[in-house]
Amino acid sequence: MNNTRILIVLALIIAGIAGWFFQKHGEIAPPVNIEPSEVDYEATDIKAVQTNEDGETEYxxxxxxxxxxxxxxxxxxxxxxxxxxxxxxxxxxxxxxxxAINQQSGDLKLSGGFVLTSQEKSGQANSEPIKVTGSELKGNTKSRKVFSDKPVKVEQGMNRFEAASMTANLETGDYEFGNIAVTFSPPKRQDKALF
Incomplete structure (x- = not known):
């Protein structure tokens, strides 16, 4: 009976020490919370081709x-x-x-700065290419129209101007600009004797 009491007291002491040890050293990190991802696939170094209804390369x-x-x-x-x-x-x-492009609707939004440059197709002699730069461009790949309601800078050859907005039909090459601001620098005046 004496031995049983000693074993019970000894077991309680060991249980107390083990409880104290795990309380001080056995902290469990909070469980990892895994939420559903907003991305179902991703890749790097992309090269893609989109064709039209006739199988010709569109972009x-x-x-x-x-x-x-x-x-x-x-x-x-x-x-x-x-x-x-x-x-x-x-x-x-x-x-x-x-x-950001929606492949079904064709909606397109470019941000973080953009540069839109017209290019000559081989065998065609057009005027100088038009280069439009700005902060944001929206459009639709199916309607082939783009627009920016933010300021843009336009360059064509030696001509340059700024506009508050732009709309372009890329299929026809027609551009519309709103609130155009042009800086005109006439040549320096040179006075010369008439006689």
Missing amino acids: ELNADSISHNPNTNQDEMSGITMNWEPSATQRYQIQAGTA
């Missing part, structure tokens, strides 16, 4: 990275360069920091 796209957001059904890209041929007579290069 080629290069991007540093792409991810697809299933909640918005948009492809979100960074570091893009897009060579776009919306018609037999028009070709453009678009560069942007980031882009």
Whole structure:
């Protein structure tokens, strides 16, 4: 009976020491909370080609990275360069920091700065290319129209101006600019004797 008491006391002491040890040293980190991802696929160093209904190349796209957001059904890209041929007579290069494209609707939003440059198609002698730069460009790849309601800078050859907004039909090559501001620097006046 004496031995049983000693074993019970000894077991209680060991249980107390073990409880104290685990209380001081056995802190468990909070459980990891895994939430559903807003991305169902992503990739880097992208080279893609989109064709039209006739199987002809409509645009080629290069991007540093792409991810697809299933909640918005948009492809979100960074570091893009897009060579776009919306018609037999028009070709453009678009560069942007980031882009979001909905493949079903064709909606396109470029942000982080963009450069839109018209390019000559081989065998055509057009005027100087038009280069438009700005902070944000929206449009639709199916309607082949783009617009910016933010200020843009426009260059064509030696001509340069700024506009508060822009709308362009890339299929026809028609541009509209709102609130144009032009800086005119006439040549220096040189006084010469008439006689």
